[in-house]
Amino acid sequence: MSRDDAAGLSPMLVFVLGSIAFVLIVGAVIWFALPGAAARHHFVSPSGRVALDIGEQCGETACERSIVAETTAADGSKSRRACRVDLTEAHAVLPNAYPLWAADERSVEIVYADAGGQGGKYPLDLMADCPQAE
Numbered sequence: 001m002s003r004d005d006a007a008g009l010s011p012m013l014v015f016v017l018g019s020i021a022f023v024l025i026v027g028a029v030i031w032f033a034l035p036g037a038a039a040r041h042h043f044v045s046p047s048g049r050v051a052l053d054i055g056e057q058c059g060e061t062a063c064e065r066s067i068v069a070e071t072t073a074a075d076g077s078k079s080r081r082a083c084r085v086d087l088t089e090a091h092a093v094l095p096n097a098y099p100l101w102a103a104d105e106r107s108v109e110i111v112y113a114d115a116g117g118q119g120g121k122y123p124l125d126l127m128a129d130c131p132q133a134e
Contacts, residue, residue, distance in 0.1 A: 039094040045105045056094040083130035
């Protein structure tokens with residue numbers, strides 16, 4: 001009796017199980033490596049009083065973008081407001097974004113760029129562009 005027979009595993013069974021595991025692992029890596037057309041960012045102002053949650057989800061013909069501003073008052077109470085987003089591009093433009101806060105933190109410019117490096121600045125006035133309390 002050979003050593004493999006004593007262990008109960010034939011070389012062919014090991015090869016088949018190893019091949020199946022390899023294919024499953026490669027498939028999972030490819031599945032999770034495919035870039036989605038979604039972006040999410042969480043930015044906090046230098047003082048910590050304002051936080052922005054920015055999201056973008058794109059389909060084949062259009063994109064939905066959202067910005068939610070959360071402000072913390074001096075007494076510690078918080079309020080969340082939905083902001084108007086006037087970016088109309090039909091492709092993802094927010095995979096790369098960075099905030100440039102005004103000194104008083106009442107406004108911010110979102111500097112953005114798509115995967116190809118094309119982008120711009122989106123000015124956001126927290127009082128004028130974020131009127132709806134959540």
